[in-house]
Amino acid sequence: MKHKRNSQSLRPESQMMTAGFFAPWSQGSASCPIFATSNYVFETAEQGENAFALAYGLRTPKGTEKPELIYGRINEPNLQIAEERLTIFEKGAKDCAIFSSGLSALTTAFLEFLKPGDILLSSTPLYGGTDHFLTKILPSSGVKVIFCDASDTRQKITELINNEIKDGGKLAMIFIETPANPTNSLFNIRMFRELADRFSDTTKKVLLAVDNTYLGPIWQSPIEHGADLVHYSATKYIGGHSDLIAGACLGSRELIQRMKIRRTFMGNMSDPFTCWLLLRSLETLQVRMDRQACNATKIAKYLNQHPLIEKVYFLGNLSEKDNAQYFIKNTQCVGDGAMIAFDVKGGKKASFQFLNALKLAKLAVSLGSTGSLAEHPYTMTHADVDPEVKNKLGITESMVRYSVGVENYRDLIADMEQAFKAIK
Numbered sequence: 001m002k003h004k005r006n007s008q009s010l011r012p013e014s015q016m017m018t019a020g021f022f023a024p025w026s027q028g029s030a031s032c033p034i035f036a037t038s039n040y041v042f043e044t045a046e047q048g049e050n051a052f053a054l055a056y057g058l059r060t061p062k063g064t065e066k067p068e069l070i071y072g073r074i075n076e077p078n079l080q081i082a083e084e085r086l087t088i089f090e091k092g093a094k095d096c097a098i099f100s101s102g103l104s105a106l107t108t109a110f111l112e113f114l115k116p117g118d119i120l121l122s123s124t125p126l127y128g129g130t131d132h133f134l135t136k137i138l139p140s141s142g143v144k145v146i147f148c149d150a151s152d153t154r155q156k157i158t159e160l161i162n163n164e165i166k167d168g169g170k171l172a173m174i175f176i177e178t179p180a181n182p183t184n185s186l187f188n189i190r191m192f193r194e195l196a197d198r199f200s201d202t203t204k205k206v207l208l209a210v211d212n213t214y215l216g217p218i219w220q221s222p223i224e225h226g227a228d229l230v231h232y233s234a235t236k237y238i239g240g241h242s243d244l245i246a247g248a249c250l251g252s253r254e255l256i257q258r259m260k261i262r263r264t265f266m267g268n269m270s271d272p273f274t275c276w277l278l279l280r281s282l283e284t285l286q287v288r289m290d291r292q293a294c295n296a297t298k299i300a301k302y303l304n305q306h307p308l309i310e311k312v313y314f315l316g317n318l319s320e321k322d323n324a325q326y327f328i329k330n331t332q333c334v335g336d337g338a339m340i341a342f343d344v345k346g347g348k349k350a351s352f353q354f355l356n357a358l359k360l361a362k363l364a365v366s367l368g369s370t371g372s373l374a375e376h377p378y379t380m381t382h383a384d385v386d387p388e389v390k391n392k393l394g395i396t397e398s399m400v401r402y403s404v405g406v407e408n409y410r411d412l413i414a415d416m417e418q419a420f421k422a423i424k
Contacts, residue, residue, distance in 0.1 A: 012089045013286040019088055020081035034276045035077045040069035057261040061253070067260075074264050078275035085282050086238065086248055090230060092223030095256035097263060098248050098275065102213065102233025103129050104268045105247030109229060110173075112262045113207055116142025118172035119164050121157070121195075124149050125393045127181045127233075128382040130211070134175075135386075144169055149393060150185035150325070154195070161199060171199040177211040178222075178332075182341045182377040182401040183394050184214070184313045186328040193226025207255075213237075216368070218289045219335030229255060234278060236368030240288055244277045246270045288370060291406045292338035298409040299402070299416070303342050308350070308420050310398065313341035338404040339367060341377070348397035350423045351376055355400060357422035360407065360415035367403035372412055374402045 042048040051068030053059045055075070061067075067075050083096040090096070099105040110133070114120060122134055124147040134145045146164055148157045161171055174196050178187040189210060196206040209229040210222035216237040222230045232238055234246035247270075249259055263269050270278075300314040316336035318326045329336075344351040355363050361372035365381050375381060378397045382390060390396070404412070 013283075015088050016085055016282045016285070020084035032078065032081055032276065032279055035272050037076075038072045040071070040076075042068075055261075055264060057257070061257065072272070073267050073269065075269075076272055076275075078272040078279065079270060082270075082275040082278045082282070083248075085279065086217070086234075087250060089217040089282070089285065090223065090250045091217075091221035093230065093250035095253045096248055096250045097256050097259040098234065098246060098270045098278070099263065100247070100268045100270050100274075101245050102231065102235060102247035103133065105231055105249045106130060106211070107133055108259060108262055108266060108268065109209060109231070109249055110138060110143075111141075111266075112258055114138070114141075114143050114172055117169060118142075119144045119146065119161070119169045121161060121171060121174045122147050123176040123178065123180065123187050124389065125180050125183060125185070125382070125385070125395060126177050127211070127213075128384050130177065131382070132384050150180070150187060154191055157195065158198075161195070165199075170204075171196075171206050172204065173207045173209060175209045175211070177214075178220075179214040179315065179337065179339070181214060182313070182339075182381070182399065184315055184337070184339060184341065185393075186315075186325050186332070188324075188328050189222050189225035189227055189332055196226075213368075214339055215333060215335065215337050216285075216289060218286060219293070219337055220333050223251065225332055228252070235366060237289055237292075238281060238285065238368075239278060240281050240285065240368055240370060241277075242364075242366060242369040242371060242373075244274050244281075246274050246278060288406055289335075289338070292368075292404050293335050295406070295409040295412065296338040296340060296404040297336065299404055299412060300340055302413050302416070303340065306420065308345050308423060310343040310345050313394075314339075340402045340404065341399055342402070343396065343398040344400060344423070345398070346423060348376075348378070351398055351400050353423045354419045357419035358415055359418070360411055361402070361405075367401075369403065370406045372403060372405035372407060374400060377401050 051070050054067050083098050087093050087096040120143055174192050176187040176192055193208050196208045200206045207228045210227040211231045212220055212222050213233045213236050229249055229251040232248045234248045297316055300316055303309050303312045315329055318329050320326055344354055361374045364373050365375050377395050377399055382395055
């Protein structure tokens with residue numbers, strides 16, 4: 001039977017158990033099954049005509065109309081339900097598109113909303129895969145990519161844009177990753193919204209896209225601060241168990257409909273099994289991230305006092321003396337996250353010795369999992385980033401990136417302590 005309580009009165013973590021799924025349609029199954037089928041049967045030819053017209057963008061959806069089930073490359077139940085539930089978590093979002101990876105979601109947006117001659121303003125540092133696409137692939141499509149970092153003022157960024165558009169180019173999109181991977185540098189979403197509006201005109205709005213992977217839909221809500229699109233590597237906190245690869249993009253129905261049409265013809269949507277895993281993960285997203293944040297605060301406090309640590313990069317360490325960064329955190333973020341980076345005294349040799357000695361935390365890339373993960377950004381996730389850029393932004397050979405899991409924080413600290421003793 002249907003739940004009698006109005007789902008709109010429930011908080012997101014409660015809606016994750018039922019939203020989008022009607023048990024009687026699946027033999028009374030208590031949880032959503034995996035729909036392992038490639039195609040779906042139409043009752044009439046007219047229904048098929050109507051379904052394809054919407055899926056191919058030949059007509060616009062009416063109100064909250066959802067597309068008919070047609071074919072696995074276009075849509076399927078697990079995908080639709082996962083998209084509906086993630087939309088509930090993302091404050092301000094009206095729709096969601098889930099992709100085969102985080103990079104797939106990002107590159108689809110860049111290909112859909114940028115054309116030759118356009119200018120893209122991006123923050124830096126970025127996740128290494130994103131950096132590679134923006135510096136080595138997108139320019140070959142005729143798109144000019146320019147970069148700013150967290151130390152740049154509004155005036156400097158404005159001058160940077162003006163210097164590029166004076167030769168006839170047009171700013172089409174601003175893309176920021178905040179907090180930045182791996183330094184936890186923050187970018188002011190509202191400020192970039194104002195810049196996007198300043199360079200918009202009656203013919204085209206400059207879009208603001210935000211990669212919110214580091215804080216997830218729990219600790220930051222970019223749309224509420226002016227973002228048009230919010231991106232995730234859903235592999236990270238949303239998936240949260242190091243057992244799937246997926247990405248997501250959320251925003252208005254109009255923009256996400258364009259993303260879904262592009263996705264149909266690129267064939268890069270997520271598969272039923274992965275979406276089923278995401279449904280499972282969304283049920284525990286809040287409790288997992290709450291525990292990870294609590295653990296991170298304890299671990300950062302330990303690292304702040306350790307004699308072998310030169311610097312700790314953690315949002316919870318920001319104070320009034322950090323001026324702009326502290327202001328952004330207090331106005332934009334509702335949590336400190338669970339990502340910590342720190343510089344180990346002794347450079348690459350010492351950081352490698354520390355990583356090699358960890359026993360509880362796994363030496364692996366990715367982040368946001370139930371299990372703690374540690375890696376060396378300079379030579380791993382950001383290996384392909386220009387060395388000058390890395391050094392300028394503080395991504396040195398001394399840095400270790402640590403993704404805090406849900407283990408007991410005392411055990412994680414004990415693991416770190418024995419690993420520090422391995423440094424010679």
